[in-house]
Amino acid sequence: MLNRRQALGGAVGAAAMAGGAGPALAQSADGALRRLLDGMVQRGASGAERAAALAAFPDLHRLSANARLDYDAVLQASKIEAAFARRFPFGAGPGAPYAVTTRAGSWLKAADAIKASGNAPLTLARKLDAETDRVRADAADHGVVPPAFVIDKVLAGLTAAAGAAPADLAGALARQGEALASLRAKAGSGAGLGRFSWGREYYALVLKQNLGTAIDPEEAHRRGLAAVQTFGARAARLLDQRGIAAGPLGDRFAALARDPRWLYADDETGRDRLVADMNVWLDKAKARLPKSFAATPSGTLTARISRMSRADEAAARQGYRDAPSFDGRRTGIYYVDLADIRRRPSWTLPSVVHHEAVPGHMLQIPLEEGAGAHPLRARLACPGFLEGWAIYAEQLADEEGAFQDDPLAELGYLQWMLFRAGRLVVDTGLHVKGWTRQRAEAWFARVQGPPPVFAPIAQDVERAAIGPGGVAGQGLAWLEIVRIREAARRRPDFDPRSFHADLLLPGTLPFATQWRRLLA
Template sequence: MFRLQQKGYLFLLGTLLAGACQQPVQHSTPQATQDSLHHLAARYYDENMALNPLQATQNGENQYNDQLPIDISEAFRAKADSFYASYQQAIKGIDTAALSGNDRITYDMLQREFDVNREALSFHDHLMPVQQFTCLPLTLAQLGSGSSAQPFKTEKDYHNFMHRMERFAIWTDTAIANMRRGIATGYVLPKSLVVKVIPQVADLAKKDTANNVFYAPVKAIPDSLGAAVKAALTTDYAAAVEKYILPSYAKLRDFMQQEYLPKARSSSGIGDIPDGKAYYAFLIKSWTTANLTPEEIFALGEKEVARIRGEMETVKNSTGFKGDLPAFFAAVRADKKLRIFKTPAAILDSFKAIESKIMPGVKKMYGHLPKTKFEIRQTEAYRAASASAEYIQGSADGTRPGVFYVPILDATTFPYTGMECLFLHEAIPGHHFQISLQQENDSLPKFRRFSWIGAYGEGYALYCESLGKELGLYTDPYMYFGRLTDEIHRAIRLVVDVGLHTKGWTREQAIKYMMDNEPLSTQEATAEIERYMAIPGQALSYKIGELKIHELRNKYTKELGSKFSLSSFHDELLKDGCVPLSVLEQKMARWAKTH
């Protein structure tokens, strides 16, 4: 998956809202309307970066690298609500009839963003601000590692992050106060998630200069800064870690262990918190960009699971295996011949070999290739146990590569069967192509260059898994079975996510359904189900988006016949960046009319 980026993290400066609250002047000419929209989009991006400085850092906008908002505070949330409300009002002044196709995409995406962000603030996720998959305590550790988006090149860079560390101490106190409110009002995490968070924060609370990731920048202070500056930074930076970071994570550890865990809930789904069912309905709409009910998604998931199981039966039979499909799952899980690696380096080399093999075919399938460089890395030890393989975007200016992270807890148990489809999804031509091309397209408004819509982004990456045979992969039946395993995994998500969050399924029930339908270990299935418990609705986006892209490819392959070009289809699919699925349908229809 592409790494989920955090919501906003900065005090909203009081002066920001003045400009946003102004109504744009009404104009009658198409050019004036276009200019007015472009101005609003540019202003929104700039002010939204000030509101969300961690997102700004991810985007390479480094003017806010010292800032960390208390984004879970009531004061911040009220300011954010006013901010989005002012833009809801401002965009009403745009005459949509005068907009070109691409400008209408911008308008529709802006309007959706304002509406969704305001609606999100009407719920109470700030009372559950810490979980094991994606939250500020984990994001800050990534930034503080020195190998992520936070720069550590100049003396000012180091002082910037020291200020963020100082702010984190305030954020932590606010988070604990919020969680106490959550305990009192029923907004609490499931127990099974809390027990995963405690060791994560405990590790980050240790004064362990060799292994605690927050000390890493101290060891990498550039020599170019000079001996005196290096010596001062070494002392001051380590002191900041020990004054703000270690005590904050220790507070979180103690609170979660002693106070929060005993009050955590035994249920698994978000439907069991106050207004949880309404919140889940909002999350479906937000993540899928589709108007689907939980019941429709559940039924679609069951249908896809049945279809893919049929394909799995065919592959199983082709290997000569005589038992049923669950027995084949068990055999695949246990077969030591499918565990071919001895070291993490060998796994990373194998992924590099996949890249080399597919690139000639990729260059025929895509007319436009990204300029952003690409790397494959092992996931850092401090987060590997709870991490999935993921892609973290490079910087738009090309100074930081896109990175495909692979968690490897034990190389000897790493299965090779899913490697080809995993690479197609996370790396090339999946997330690396889509996100890099979007960021590199400076003809798009900045907010579109750096936007993320899961149904499109994850849907496209899952679609890329289906390109394997066309790219010369999946020649080994076990590799193709790995591809089907990944596909059924996304179909299973439709069933278990809705099951957990609206049908009262238990964590154990969801784990069993997953293991009955794909060859996962108990540990792997548990980590997956707990991820869906932590971020409801996100896992729905993959299959919903993929099905839409396949629908569009099949439609235009038939309609255009000999005029259909897969390279042209892919270039059009990617050139406008992440868009809601309804917008995708409209723009692909316009493309087809020109062919």
């Protein structure tokens, strides 16, 4: 097991000693930086404000190695955020070009405000009117209009909410609906940022924001397609061996998913059996940890899969986790979504274990805690890294032989990887290649079949349309980890355990920094 001293040691600790800063001096400078970063969080400082304050920090040369990583990562991310504000002063913030969508805007809180007592409806009405003014100004000043299909869905939601709202709130909902309806004709038929003259520049910047390094959007699309081709060819061979050889890959996965031999009973016994099976896979994953990790946080070893409460299952709550602490005092639990258990074939579950638990989130999250990185760095440095690591963890489990004697579980893994890579292709397809929503949905269905997540394909496409670069950043982070590893593997002294330690122990960092650190 790994203690906190070990987590903060190694390359990071050695770099601090090499810098020549004595403990008291480094602690003084480190403390000043932490107070500065804490203040930024408390004030809600903008990217430009953070960048200016960091540029004026007087004790840069006296920071410890780990504090310097905080400084450099937050500064880089703040500069990117400041560039967004300068170049694209519209929408709901960096990476969110539309102020009101199916996933953003005060209208989504209307039902809660209606139920609340006091001035909640009136307060929400004022927020709605402010957002309506923003929608009109964004359209007038920058030509920013959400996709037509998004406007249609928001209009339906606004109408439904207004029907049950008191007068002031109903009026604000109606005014927002009128503003969006007046803009619909300007939305065009596209779903991506290619509708706008600034779209390509915006998309390149949002990818840089998510990764902490620049990447050409066309190259991002090519990487996604290459991954789909690799995993798709492998899946096709396995499906051929099972005698499911006709039609597009998605149709073949759908045929396998309907086979009742691999479905759990829709009752208490079936749910308990599913969770027990997942914990068997989790125990095997823990046993493999020494293959790729020199030591493991105590918290990681506490990870378990559990059923949700009956109330959560009845409410069809999606899967969620309680992440373990570094020291294991807080155990890690992943609560699996079993509301529609007949859509959870047994062969799709092992990869969920590797992604959500070990060696995925329940290894990376406690290590992030143990690294002592400032929370602002963890949030800003590379937003795509957390999911990117968990996707990489799925691939790592496969490379370690997790599915060597279980071709069905291997097919489940491959479908998940097609889903991960497919999201990247859909995101870049919409915003870089000019794909329509219909084309994106049809392509995704041909590639992966029934989604392994409990969300329709249309929902994933909508998410990519209104949040450009988000899921693409996750997929690219996974592929970037692989690219760095393969470059490091060419060295004669490469050791996967050392590589993973060097990647994870300092905490989340921009990939531009990771390339320099890991291949210096």
